[in-house]
Amino acid sequence: MKFDILQKLKEILTKIKSKLRSYFVSFAAIVIFFAIFSFGVNFFSYFDPLTFCYIGIENDFLGGNQKTVKKAIVQLKRADIQSYKTLCTYVDTIVEEHCRASDPRVSGKEIGTYEPGCYIRGSKIINLIPTKEDDQFVINQRSITIRKYANFSKNFWENRQDHTPGINLRF
Numbered sequence: 242m243k244f245d246i247l248q249k250l251k252e253i254l255t256k257i258k259s260k261l262r263s264y265f266v267s268f269a270a271i272v273i274f275f276a277i278f279s280f281g282v283n284f285f286s287y288f289d290p291l292t293f294c295y296i297g298i299e300n301d302f303l304g305g306n307q308k309t310v311k312k313a314i315v316q317l318k319r320a321d322i323q324s325y326k327t328l329c330t331y332v333d334t335i336v337e338e339h340c341r342a343s344d345p346r347v348s349g350k351e352i353g354t355y356e357p358g359c360y361i362r363g364s365k366i367i368n369l370i371p372t373k374e375d376d377q378f379v380i381n382q383r384s385i386t387i388r389k390y391a392n393f394s395k396n397f398w399e400n401r402q403d404h405t406p407g408i409n410l411r412f
Contacts, residue, residue, distance in 0.1 A: 305337035
């Protein structure tokens with residue numbers, strides 16, 4: 242009698258052990274896949290898996306520095322979490338390119354080429370001037386610029402209205 246109970250208990254424990262092993266292998270595979278995915282996504286963009294914040298970064302390979310953009314975002318996250326949340330919500334892409342507010346072929350002047358960045362109203366894209374420099378001053382300046390233009394994007398998307406009477410685009 243005792244032998245049968247012990248034998249059945251051993252069979253049950255063996256089944257549980259094999260199921261736990263398969264669950265552990267599945268869990269480990271999921272963790273490894275997520276780690277590889279996060280690394281791959283972070284190679285060309287900014288991805289924070291804990292807050293599900295994804296921001297594409299398009300850098301200028303000849304004159305830009307993607308690392309300073311990522312460091313500026315991390316600095317913003319540490320210094321001002323509310324601005325970081327605004328950034329994650331209202332900005333999809335940060336592009337390293339010069340901002341031009343006018344066409345020099347028309348007026349003969351270029352406006353905005355010396356600004357640290359710009360936001361094009363109605364988009365979720367922030368432009369930053371490209372720079373190869375990798376010092377703390379550049380990171381601080383980019384963090385301030387990203388915060389400023391993320392708030393511009395937030396203001397547009399929260400206050401936008403259709404020009405057609407009777408239609409409200411707020412969701």
